[in-house]
Amino acid sequence: MFPFRILNQEQIQDLLDMRTTIGLVEKAYKLKAEEDASLFPMVFHEFEPGKADMDIKSGELTGANIFGLKLVSWFGDNPSKSLPAVVGTVLVLDSRTGAPLGIMSGEHITMMRTGAAGSIGAKYLARKDSENLLLVGSGHLGAFQIIATLMNMENIKKVTVYNALSFDQANEFCKSIKDKLLGLLAPYKSQDKEFYDQMLKRIDIVFEPTQDIQQATEQADIIITATPS
Ligand SMILES: NC(=O)c1ccc[n+]([C@@H]2O[C@H](COP(=O)([O-])OP(=O)(O)OC[C@H]3O[C@@H](n4cnc5c(N)ncnc54)[C@H](O)[C@@H]3O)[C@@H](O)[C@H]2O)c1
Known part of the structure; x- marks a missing residue:
């Protein structure tokens, strides 16, 4: 019923570079500090402590008219099966209608965002x-x-x-x-x-x-x- 975009890992890798990601993550932190963004409670579940877990991080970007979530699973044994340890999916929705806008592969976004967050910590601290x-x-x-x-x-x-x-x-x-x-x-x-x-x-x-x-x-x-x- 609602048209929405789907971006796979290869497309995300082509679209996202680290310098841009650092700028966007820093902007999101600023929006949060200025109360122009809000976080919803995090959901975390351990399937097996230290071996496999998943979390759902979600929030709203007021002003951009979007809300969304990222579900990330971490399965520590995956590399031995030639799979990445972190598997993630991002869903972005329109906060005026609740309609989905896009679904994206979350692995690369997660790695890029987390790398950017670490570097922003270093930049300011x-x-x-x-x-x-x-x-x-x-x-x-x-x-x-x-x-x-x-x-x-x-x-x-x-x-x-x-x-x-x-x-x-x-x-x-x-x-x-x-x-x-x-x-x-x-x-x-x-x-x-x-x-x-x-x-x-x-x-x-x-x-x-x-x-x-x-x-x-x-x-x-x-x-x-x-x-x-
Ligand atoms: N907060 C976030 O947004 C976010 C995003 C991505 C990953 N992570 C977390 O970051 C962690 C690392 O991710 P990854 O993809 O590099 O995982 P990974 O499994 O590829 O690498 C983890 C590395 O840490 C080593 N290690 C384990 N225990 C250690 C210890 N006590 N001291 C030193 N090294 C140790 C392991 O041998 C392995 O090399 C994961 O736990 C993941 O859940 C958090």
Whole structure:
């Protein structure tokens, strides 16, 4: 009865870039602070503690005439089945009629939003001259946190990566991180070469795994955690 758009993961990946996402997430935080947006109570359910859970986050963006929800499930065993741990769906509706406007795949949006949120935290809470970023957890979210933080913090020289469960995974993460970051920068290669070149310099830094979380914490200017613990 109501026409609405459906955007799959590939379309979202083509449409959404990190710099835009940071701007939009910051705008949403401001709208919330100015009471131009409201959140509805969150629904959280653990199917199996530490292994599988889901949450529904929802709210209204007054002024934009929309309300919506995002249902995100996190199934920790999924990677062993070659599936992503986080699976999400976003539904956006018209707040004047209640009619649906669109349904979107939520995985990429979730990773982008969460990376953007971490970097906004760093932008406002960390020292401008911060040089050492510590990433705790070396899973899927890590690359999004790093690229967003490097966009907001221009003096980062080293990213230390800690994984409590597997040093090897942190090591592998560090070896492959630049390719992932380049992937997240790809949209700018044709759209904004100056920004792309600037970001190429920012990712040309040291990525180092560590087993010593105490020392890494003491040396860190910014700590971002991306773990289920
Ligand atoms: N708040 C949000 O909006 C939001 C959005 C996305 C993801 N998340 C959460 O972020 C977490 C990470 O997401 P992901 O996609 O990277 O998951 P992931 O499973 O890909 O990676 C998690 C990593 O953390 C490591 N780890 C587990 N316990 C640890 C500990 N105590 N110390 C250090 N490392 C530890 C794991 O070995 C793994 O490498 C998930 O729990 C997810 O629910 C939150």
